[in-house]
Amino acid sequence: MSTTVEQPADFKFSAENKKKLKGIFAKYPKGREASAVMPLLDLAQRQHQGWLPRAAMDHVAELVGLAPMRVYEVATFYTMYNLAPIGENHLQVCTNLPCWLRGSDEVMGTCKKKLGIDVGETTEDGKFSLSEMECLGACVNAPMMQINDDYYEDLDEASTAALLDTLQSGGTPTPGPQNSRKGCEPEGELTSLKDSKGKADA
Amino acid sequence: MPKLTIDGIEVDVEAGLTVLQACESIGIEIPRFCYHERLTIAGNCRMCLVEMERAPKPVASCAMPVGEGMVITTNSPAVKKMRQGVMELLLINHPLDCPICDQGGECDLQDQAVGYGLDRSRFMEDKRSVKDKTFGPLIRAMMTRCIHCTRCIRFSTEIAGVPEMGATGRGEHMEVGTYIEKALTSELSGNMIDLCPVGALTSNPYAFNARPWELKKTESIDVMDAVGAAIRVDTKGPEVMRVLPRLNEDVNEEWISDKTRFACDGLKRQRLDTPYVRRDGKLEAASWDEAFAAISAKVKDMDGSKFAAIVGDMACAESMTALKDLTEALGSRNIECRQDGAKLDASCRGAYLFNSTIAGIEEADACLIIGSNPRVEAPIINARLRKRYLMGGFPAAMIGENVDLTFSCENLGAGTDTLKEIAAGKHAFSKILKKAERPMLILGQGALMRSDGAAVLAMARQIAEDNGMISDDWNGFNVLHTAAARVGGLDLGLVSGGVDSILDGCSSGAIDTVYLLGADEIDTDKLGNAFVIYQGHHGDVGAHRADVILPGAAYTEKNATYVNTEGRVQRARLAVFPIGEAREDWTIIRALSGVLGLTLPYDNLDQVRQRMLDINPVFGGDDQQTGGAWGDFGKAGSLDGGGFASPIINFHMTDPISRASETMAQCVEALLGEDKGKTGTDG
Ligand code: SF4
Ligand code: FES
Ligand code: FES
Numbered sequence: 001m002s003t004t005v006e007q008p009a010d011f012k013f014s015a016e017n018k019k020k021l022k023g024i025f026a027k028y029p030k031g032r033e034a035s036a037v038m039p040l041l042d043l044a045q046r047q048h049q050g051w052l053p054r055a056a057m058d059h060v061a062e063l064v065g066l067a068p069m070r071v072y073e074v075a076t077f078y079t080m081y082n083l084a085p086i087g088e089n090h091l092q093v094c095t096n097l098p099c100w101l102r103g104s105d106e107v108m109g110t111c112k113k114k115l116g117i118d119v120g121e122t123t124e125d126g127k128f129s130l131s132e133m134e135c136l137g138a139c140v141n142a143p144m145m146q147i148n149d150d151y152y153e154d155l156d157e158a159s160t161a162a163l164l165d166t167l168q169s170g171g172t173p174t175p176g177p178q179n180s181r182k183g184c185e186p187e188g189e190l191t192s193l194k195d196s197k198g199k200a201d202a
Numbered sequence: 203m204p205k206l207t208i209d210g211i212e213v214d215v216e217a218g219l220t221v222l223q224a225c226e227s228i229g230i231e232i233p234r235f236c237y238h239e240r241l242t243i244a245g246n247c248r249m250c251l252v253e254m255e256r257a258p259k260p261v262a263s264c265a266m267p268v269g270e271g272m273v274i275t276t277n278s279p280a281v282k283k284m285r286q287g288v289m290e291l292l293l294i295n296h297p298l299d300c301p302i303c304d305q306g307g308e309c310d311l312q313d314q315a316v317g318y319g320l321d322r323s324r325f326m327e328d329k330r331s332v333k334d335k336t337f338g339p340l341i342r343a344m345m346t347r348c349i350h351c352t353r354c355i356r357f358s359t360e361i362a363g364v365p366e367m368g369a370t371g372r373g374e375h376m377e378v379g380t381y382i383e384k385a386l387t388s389e390l391s392g393n394m395i396d397l398c399p400v401g402a403l404t405s406n407p408y409a410f411n412a413r414p415w416e417l418k419k420t421e422s423i424d425v426m427d428a429v430g431a432a433i434r435v436d437t438k439g440p441e442v443m444r445v446l447p448r449l450n451e452d453v454n455e456e457w458i459s460d461k462t463r464f465a466c467d468g469l470k471r472q473r474l475d476t477p478y479v480r481r482d483g484k485l486e487a488a489s490w491d492e493a494f495a496a497i498s499a500k501v502k503d504m505d506g507s508k509f510a511a512i513v514g515d516m517a518c519a520e521s522m523t524a525l526k527d528l529t530e531a532l533g534s535r536n537i538e539c540r541q542d543g544a545k546l547d548a549s550c551r552g553a554y555l556f557n558s559t560i561a562g563i564e565e566a567d568a569c570l571i572i573g574s575n576p577r578v579e580a581p582i583i584n585a586r587l588r589k590r591y592l593m594g595g596f597p598a599a600m601i602g603e604n605v606d607l608t609f610s611c612e613n614l615g616a617g618t619d620t621l622k623e624i625a626a627g628k629h630a631f632s633k634i635l636k637k638a639e640r641p642m643l644i645l646g647q648g649a650l651m652r653s654d655g656a657a658v659l660a661m662a663r664q665i666a667e668d669n670g671m672i673s674d675d676w677n678g679f680n681v682l683h684t685a686a687a688r689v690g691g692l693d694l695g696l697v698s699g700g701v702d703s704i705l706d707g708c709s710s711g712a713i714d715t716v717y718l719l720g721a722d723e724i725d726t727d728k729l730g731n732a733f734v735i736y737q738g739h740h741g742d743v744g745a746h747r748a749d750v751i752l753p754g755a756a757y758t759e760k761n762a763t764y765v766n767t768e769g770r771v772q773r774a775r776l777a778v779f780p781i782g783e784a785r786e787d788w789t790i791i792r793a794l795s796g797v798l799g800l801t802l803p804y805d806n807l808d809q810v811r812q813r814m815l816d817i818n819p820v821f822g823g824d825d826q827q828t829g830g831a832w833g834d835f836g837k838a839g840s841l842d843g844g845g846f847a848s849p850i851i852n853f854h855m856t857d858p859i860s861r862a863s864e865t866m867a868q869c870v871e872a873l874l875g876e877d878k879g880k881t882g883t884d885g
């Protein structure tokens with residue numbers, strides 16, 4: 001657990017994020033500041049290279065007026081909060097049934113092979129971390145993975161490898177389907193609702 | 203009042219109760235793990251399932267409010283099967299290690315497994331295990347045994363008000379702990395051991411020392427502070443193994459402080475087990491006869507006015523009575539129970555009691571704390587204040603050091619300046635007090651130990667009178683004592699010119715013999731060349747300075763009377779015999795009186811208690827709080843300025859027993875280490 005991780009002694013929000021705090025708190029009624037705990041943790045995580053050190057959780061606790069323990073509970077409950085350092089690109093490969101039927105093994109295998117890491121590990125250069133995810137709700141474009149905030153869909157071995165190469169060289173691949181599909185429309189041409197096409201576009 | 207039928211029995215119960223409580227009211231026991239009547243309802247263990255008519259599924263009786271016309275079944279085969287099912291689930295990840303578990307013999311899980319458990323496990327997979335956690339020197343954790351009832355979490359959050367416990371992770375990975383692995387800082391943490399229904403949290407100092415069925419249980423009273431919590435002393439042979447709380451709704455409910463619970467190992471260390479006499483500057487073991495002879499040689503024909511006695515914090519009323527009588531027989535009136543120099547006024551009883559009573563705190567609707575830190579001086583009273591705070595509508599403020607009392611309590615100022623403003627009715631908080639129907643104030647020893655203590659006392663009385671704290675059915679003037687012996691001493695009238703005048707007399711030579719009855723909290727350097735007789739149970743400060751030491755009994759070793767800060771007369775009971783040559787304290791003084799030719803007129807405990815009754819009729823009320831008369835006490839005068847400071851700097855070491863306790867020493871160390879690591883963000 002994160003208790004074995006080397007922890008920074010201090011955490012403060014940057015000037016820019018401090019401005020955002022106001023906007024976040026404004027969303028909640030007065031006296032209910034504690035509700036802001038999750039967006040604040042998210043903000044802190046984004047500021048701190050994608051993971052939440054204890055000092056950040058303590059700081060958030062202070063800001064929202066909760067006991068630190070209550071914040072630890074939230075942060076450990078949700079897997080989206082990382083409590084240990086994480087790679088620059090967090091590869092979150094879905095391996096649930098639809099993705100698996102559509103070849104998530106291939107996607108996962110490619111990541112492992114190309115990066116030389118296993119699930120839960122980070123490459124030595126700190127560029128990639130690999131995680132296994134439960135259904136991310138994009139089964140219609142299975143198999144897929146989430147990299148940081150974006151979804152990359154309709155993957156196969158080649159497109160996964162291409163993604164990793166782009167990231168490796170510092171580029172940003174275009175999110176969405178990595179084959180010829182547009183959104184979640186069928187590959188090739190429409191197979192249903194053909195008549196309504198014009199209307200839908202209007 | 204809803205009427206419901208439970209197992210065919212019709213009952214009327216109060217609205218708002220739960221089905222579980224309704225069942226209990228007619229003597230039907232419902233098994234439970236997470237439910238506890240003093241904690242919020244969690245409803246997460248499911249052991250309390252019952253059948254409810256027209257409900258498709260079993261209901262958790264602890265979380266189901268009673269309703270008109272409900273039909274509940276608790277004894278059907280289906281209910282039994284449900285309980286068996288829940289039990290099987292609870293045991294899936296439980297290590298079943300009763301033979302090496304300290305909870306064995308007093309474990310809810312073990313008991314209920316006998317009732318509802320299967321005789322073998324059907325679970326073939328790997329059991330979950332949890333890395334052990336550290337909670338500091340008091341609690342030993344074996345978290346693999348935890349069944350996630352969250353009682354400990356709710357206790358620390360709700361009752362103790364120090365929310366350090368929590369559940370991290372989720373699902374199968376949920377773990378109960380502090381997450382950051384630090385020693386718990388609550389003064390009440392030990393109660394979690396009692397609350398934990400399994401062996402996940404057990405007592406660390408008591409680990410692997412005894413099984414519950416080997417212990418002799420004695421119901422007694424605690425003397426580590428002036429609260430007088432009800433305790434049970436568990437002993438094995440001549441040894442006190444542990445101290446547990448007993449139920450007393452009026453005083454401690456079912457909690458005790460960590461000092462009450464864990465300082466008992468101090469009873470085994472640094473004990474005085476034989477008389478000593480100082481010969482050529484060195485204390486040497488002696489017989490009782492030799493010790494008495496040494497005293498007799500000094501005291502026999504002396505001028506009575508040169509004799510003085512100081513009574514310590516843990517003295518029982520019996521020994522104080524005997525010492526008072528002996529002092530008077532010697533021709534002296536110089537006996538003093540206020541060893542900390544507090545300017546308490548014994549002229550009327552209302553002047554030194556916690557008049558509202560502890561349970562009465564729940565009726566108060568505003569509180570002003572003056573020169574006291576109840577969290578360390580009386581954690582149990584602090585818990586009651588917090589309980590009142592949680593009920594809502596309880597504005598509280600303090601004058602003194604700005605400390606965290608675990609409930610919202612505004613700091614108005616450090617000392618006398620603020621007090622004057624309140625007394626003049628000019629402070630904003632005066633308005634709140636004025637408006638309240640049952641306001642109370644708590645006056646700590648920190649405000650009275652000062653040289654202007656009598657004036658502070660008078661001013662506090664004036665504040666009480668001016669703000670409607672004193673009426674026919676309410677007395678909100680509360681003195682919070684720190685010593686178990688103090689109220690008893692005041693009730694017996696053990697007040698003379700104050701401890702300072704005795705010490706000054708010693709320095710100047712006006713007094714040449716001092717009898718210390720367990721008095722260790724004084725500056726012994728000031729005893730000058732006086733001949734010092736020390737009677738007590740520990741080789742502490744007083745004994746080191748003594749010329750003759752008479753070994754007495756600790757509170758677990760005698761039948762003795764103590765009066766708590768409310769004025770409640772309670773009896774401690776002998777659980778083990780005094781060690782070695784030590785004797786019950788009043789008998790020592792009685793024996794000495796014989797040697798001096800001043801034989802005191804009592805030969806047994808009943809006669810001593812009769813004598814106490816003659817001195818003050820309050821001693822007749824066993825376990826009763828008798829209110830105090832009100833009067834014109836204190837001495838108006840000028841105040842010295844400056845701030846009030848609590849006399850207790852170190853909660854874990856306040857008296858000869860806790861100072862001798864290794865466990866308490868470990869606590870001090872653990873918490874000091876904590877301070878060093880502090881980042882400054884935690885209050
Ligand atoms: S440690 Fe004990 S009291 Fe706390 S949740 Fe686990 S079983 Fe319940
Ligand atoms: S199964 Fe992969 S996104 Fe739903
Ligand atoms: S006692 Fe009812 S759910 Fe635990």
